[in-house]
Every structure is written in structure tokens, then in C-alpha cells.
Amino acid sequence: MDKVIGILAGSLRKASFSKKIAEAIIEFAPEGYEFKMVSLEDLPIYNQDFDDYNDVPQAIHLFRETMKGISGVIFVTPEYNRSVPGVLKNAIDVGSRPYNKSIWDKKPAAVFSNSPGHLSGFGANHHLRQSLVFLNMPTMQQPEVYLAQIKNDIDENGHLKEGDTKAFLKKAVAAYISWFEKNAV
Structure with missing residues (x-):
């Protein structure tokens, strides 16, 4: 049975660079792994009353159940x-509740940030890592994945172009798989 790695893109827009990167990453899944895009589009804003009053919306229930079957996570985030x-923060909150029933616990993670500008999502990358520490998700440290000016690496059909960025992402995914193998419980 393949190990399932969830790919979460932290943007909802149709032309999202994060979604395009996530779609490219799915193609890099090695043998023995399934990379699965997990949609965040239908998640309502988390409200603890959902759990306190046993009135959890179906979209949250489905997300939690999907993530329970995921062994590791690659977060692809804009800033x-x-x-x-x-x-993306809402998805983290949804999955971390109810207290002591987090679906994130001990799942090896990686953070790939991107931006159309020069800063490459540095702030988002580091803020996300802060949450992952609290959630007890061992997070890959190297290589750091900051993709600046990503708009230049996407072709007219919305696909990642051949070149340095695609080659770097393949190496980063391979490093994540190695990280995953060492840290999966």
C-alpha cells in the first residue's frame, strides 16, 4: 500500500501559483507514494462551538477524516x-481541534513558499513553521524552499516550466521523502 502525502495549497484563487506548484509536485511522487491534493475550498471558518455542541459541519468532518489517512504533509503557501x-491557518486550526485530537500530530511536514515578487514567501514560511512546532509536526529544515518570482516559471497553460525551479522542486521533494522516511511514526 502506498504512503499518502497530502499536498495543501494555501490559496483559493483559480490561477493560484501555489496550486500550480502543488500540481507539479504531485507528478514527482516516487514509487510507493501517492501525493494527494487536499482542497481547502469548502472549509468554514473554525468555531469551537462546532465541537463543543457536536455540530461539526460536514466539510470539516470530511477534511479531518481525509487528513487522518494522510501520513505526511507538504504545505505550499503564498504570503x-x-x-x-x-x-491555510484555518485548515490548521480545523485539524488541531478538538483539543488532544489533532490530525497533525507527528506527521512529517515540509513548507514550500512562493511569491510573484522577490521575497518568496519568507514570512509565511516562518510563521507556518511556528504553528507546526506547536502541532508536533517534524518539519524538514533543508533544503529551504522559497520560490521567488514564481510567475516567471509558469507557462501559458499554467504548468511549471522546465528549468532550474522545476529541477530544484524535484530535489526538494526527494529530500522530503528522505526526511519523511526518517521521521514517520
Whole structure:
């Protein structure tokens, strides 16, 4: 049975660079692994009353069940206002509740950040890592994946172009698999 790695893109827009990167990453899954894009589009904003009053929306229930079957996670994130996009932070919150029932615990993670500009999502990358420490997700440290000016690496059909960025992503995914093998429980 293949090990399943969840790919979470932290942007909802149709032309999202993060989604395009995530789609490219799926193609890099080595033998024995399945890379699965996990949508964040239908998740309502988390409200603890959902769990306190046993009124959890179906989309949250489905997300939690999907993530329980995932062995590791690659987060692909843009940067909004020098931090993590709300949709991605919401997914983290949804998965971390109810307290002591986190679906994130001990799942090896990696953070791949990107931006159309020069800063490459540095702030989002580091803010996301802070949450992952609390969630007890061992997170790959090297190589660091900051993709600047990603718009130049996407072709007119929305695919990642051949070149240095694609080659670097393949190496980063291979490093993640090695990291995963050492840290999976």
C-alpha cells in the first residue's frame, strides 16, 4: 500500500501559483507514494462551538477524516501580509481541534513558499513553521524552499516550466521523502 502525502495549497484563487506548484509536485511522487491534493475550498471558518455542541459541519468532518489517512504533509503557501494566508491557518486550526485530537500530530511536514515578487514567501514560511512546532509536526529544515518570482516559471497553460525551479522542486521533494522516511511514526 502506498504512503499518502497530502499536498495543501494555501490559496483559493483559480490561477493560484501555489496550486500550480502543488500540481507539479504531485507528478514527482516516487514509487510507493501517492501525493494527494487536499482542497481547502469548502472549509468554514473554525468555531469551537462546532465541537463543543457536536455540530461539526460536514466539510470539516470530511477534511479531518481525509487528513487522518494522510501520513505526511507538504504545505505550499503564498504570503499574505507577511504571514500565512487565512485559509491555510484555518485548515490548521480545523485539524488541531478538538483539543488532544489533532490530525497533525507527528506527521512529517515540509513548507514550500512562493511569491510573484522577490521575497518568496519568507514570512509565511516562518510563521507556518511556528504553528507546526506547536502541532508536533517534524518539519524538514533543508533544503529551504522559497520560490521567488514564481510567475516567471509558469507557462501559458499554467504548468511549471522546465528549468532550474522545476529541477530544484524535484530535489526538494526527494529530500522530503528522505526526511519523511526518517521521521514517520
